[in-house]
Amino acid sequence: MFSVATFLSSFEPLFWAARYTLLISVLGIALGLVIAALICAASLSRIAPLRWFAALWVSFLRGVPLLVQLLLFYYLLPVIGIDVPALVAAVGTVGICASAYISEIWRGAIQALPTGQVAAATAIGMAPRDIWSRIVLPQAFTLSLPALVNELILLVKASSLVSVVGILELTRASQAQAATTFRPLEVYLAAACIYLLINLCLAALGRYLEHRMAV
Amino acid sequence: MPGASSVEIRKVNKHHGQFHALKDVDLDILPGKVTCLIGPSGSGKSTLLRCINFLDEYESGEIRIDGQLIGYESPGGRKMPARKLREMRRSIGMVFQQFNLWPHMTALGNVAEGLMRVRGLPKAEAERRAKNALEKVGLADKMANHPSRLSGGQQQRVAIARALAMEPRLMLFDEPTSALDPELVGEVLNVMKTLATEGMTMIVVTHEMGFAAHVADQVAFMEQGELVSVDVPDKILHQPKDPRIKAFLRTYHERNSF
Ligand SMILES: Nc1ncnc2c1ncn2[C@@H]1O[C@H](COP(=O)(O)OP(=O)(O)OP(=O)(O)O)[C@@H](O)[C@H]1O
Ligand SMILES: [Mg+2]
Numbered sequence: 001m002f003s004v005a006t007f008l009s010s011f012e013p014l015f016w017a018a019r020y021t022l023l024i025s026v027l028g029i030a031l032g033l034v035i036a037a038l039i040c041a042a043s044l045s046r047i048a049p050l051r052w053f054a055a056l057w058v059s060f061l062r063g064v065p066l067l068v069q070l071l072l073f074y075y076l077l078p079v080i081g082i083d084v085p086a087l088v089a090a091v092g093t094v095g096i097c098a099s100a101y102i103s104e105i106w107r108g109a110i111q112a113l114p115t116g117q118v119a120a121a122t123a124i125g126m127a128p129r130d131i132w133s134r135i136v137l138p139q140a141f142t143l144s145l146p147a148l149v150n151e152l153i154l155l156v157k158a159s160s161l162v163s164v165v166g167i168l169e170l171t172r173a174s175q176a177q178a179a180t181t182f183r184p185l186e187v188y189l190a191a192a193c194i195y196l197l198i199n200l201c202l203a204a205l206g207r208y209l210e211h212r213m214a215v
Numbered sequence: 216m217p218g219a220s221s222v223e224i225r226k227v228n229k230h231h232g233q234f235h236a237l238k239d240v241d242l243d244i245l246p247g248k249v250t251c252l253i254g255p256s257g258s259g260k261s262t263l264l265r266c267i268n269f270l271d272e273y274e275s276g277e278i279r280i281d282g283q284l285i286g287y288e289s290p291g292g293r294k295m296p297a298r299k300l301r302e303m304r305r306s307i308g309m310v311f312q313q314f315n316l317w318p319h320m321t322a323l324g325n326v327a328e329g330l331m332r333v334r335g336l337p338k339a340e341a342e343r344r345a346k347n348a349l350e351k352v353g354l355a356d357k358m359a360n361h362p363s364r365l366s367g368g369q370q371q372r373v374a375i376a377r378a379l380a381m382e383p384r385l386m387l388f389d390e391p392t393s394a395l396d397p398e399l400v401g402e403v404l405n406v407m408k409t410l411a412t413e414g415m416t417m418i419v420v421t422h423e424m425g426f427a428a429h430v431a432d433q434v435a436f437m438e439q440g441e442l443v444s445v446d447v448p449d450k451i452l453h454q455p456k457d458p459r460i461k462a463f464l465r466t467y468h469e470r471n472s473f
Binding site for chain 2: 114116117119120121122123124125126127128130134135138139142
């Protein structure tokens with residue numbers, strides 16, 4: 001029978017593990033946003049080799065599963081003499097992988113802006129720096145918010161993969177808990193509730209930001 | 216208007232890829248005069264207009280604003296530094312067929328932006344001038360609206376105010392009423408007429424033959440990248456000699472009669 005008591009008592013240790021899920025997702029997306037800005041700039045650059053590099057970056061990271069990237073990152077770096085803690089490997093990989101998707105989201109948003117807006121700014125003598133910071137980026141960012149929140153939610157779920165490098169995040173913790181309590185249903189249901197809670201919060205944050213930045 | 220600009224266009228050529236869009240175009244515009252550019256679709260009217268503020272880069276020939284070459288340091292020479300080009304553009308206003316307002320800013324914000332970023336005015340002063348410009352086009356009560364909450368005619372008037380706030384000495388209009396519902400055309404043309412009587416130098420690409428006939432000092436007809444003829448409105452619109460102009464006006468009249 002379903003035990004409500006076990007279900008409820010599963011939450012506390014799982015919350016503990018969920019901190020890793022959150023930490024890896026949030027740091028991962030933060031790193032991803034920074035790298036994505038650079039990759040996106042490269043992909044829109046007038047310098048061809050930069051564009052090629054961005055294209056290569058995006059197609060490799062989107063073409064190889066995150067799990068494989070993680071294992072590569074974790075096992076390959078020590079080979080070339082860099083020893084990385086599991087958490088760094090996890091955040092690094094998640095961030096790098098996210099950067100590929102986010103840079104494409106931004107590139108799409110920037111290219112979706114009607115070119116006439118930039119022409120109008122150019123015509124009154126605005127400098128490229130001001131055109132980017134005042135006209136293009138604020139709109140592109142607003143336009144990209146729903147896709148960014150979507151990406152963050154995908155990341156929270158994908159972060160369960162980092163258990164392969166030995167991090168006891170939410171999914172791995174619930175597996176362990178289920179094994180020790182012999183109560184998989186209650187434990188996994190509690191884990192599901194926590195994932196759902198995190199992602200509902202993210203979705204709400206997304207809606208709030210969209211609302212605040214809407215014209 | 217004391218500071219109105221003159222424009223000299225000499226043997227200007229421009230390609231879009233392989234396509235020869237402007238062929239040895241010559242045109243003179245005197246200070247304070249209104250020139251209407253007419254011609255069939257694809258004849259190069261927009262391209263010529265966009266070369267005047269170097270949004271489109273002509274390849275050979277000369278375009279001079281008040282005697283100063285735009286885009287190049289010398290005829291056939293190197294490109295002029297970006298900063299210098301921006302300085303020249305400051306005094307050339309441009310109005311587009313699609314308005315091209317910035318949708319994330321209010322009407323006031325759209326007009327004040329250039330004053331702050333380009334002219335370097337403090338916010339309060341920029342907004343004061345932006346208000347004046349909006350009043351001039353009859354939109355004092357719509358300052359706080361975003362473009363999406365304005366009619367097409369109002370949006371185009373904001374776009375005109377945005378250009379005027381920079382205190383230009385030359386205004387370029389690219390089919391400013393073509394995207395408007397017929398009942399909204401008048402309000403935009405009225406603003407343009409006022410500007411013309413104040414002595415602004417204006418170059419207007421238009422299909423509004425009434426405006427060309429009544430407001431223009433000269434009308435230039437373009438076809439296939441060539442400036443076929445330029446003369447007073449009456450000579451072009453009512454007594455055309457060139458068969459290409461006759462053919463163009465015939466299709467125009469057929470389209471506009473019912
Ligand atoms: N950016 C561009 N790239 C390639 N070809 C272009 C570009 N802009 C214009 N053209 C071509 O150059 C020619 C002239 O275009 P332009 O826009 O100057 O014509 P127009 O006289 O303004 O026509 P319309 O009345 O339709 O606005 C057209 O054949 C057009 O297809
Ligand atoms: Mg045109």
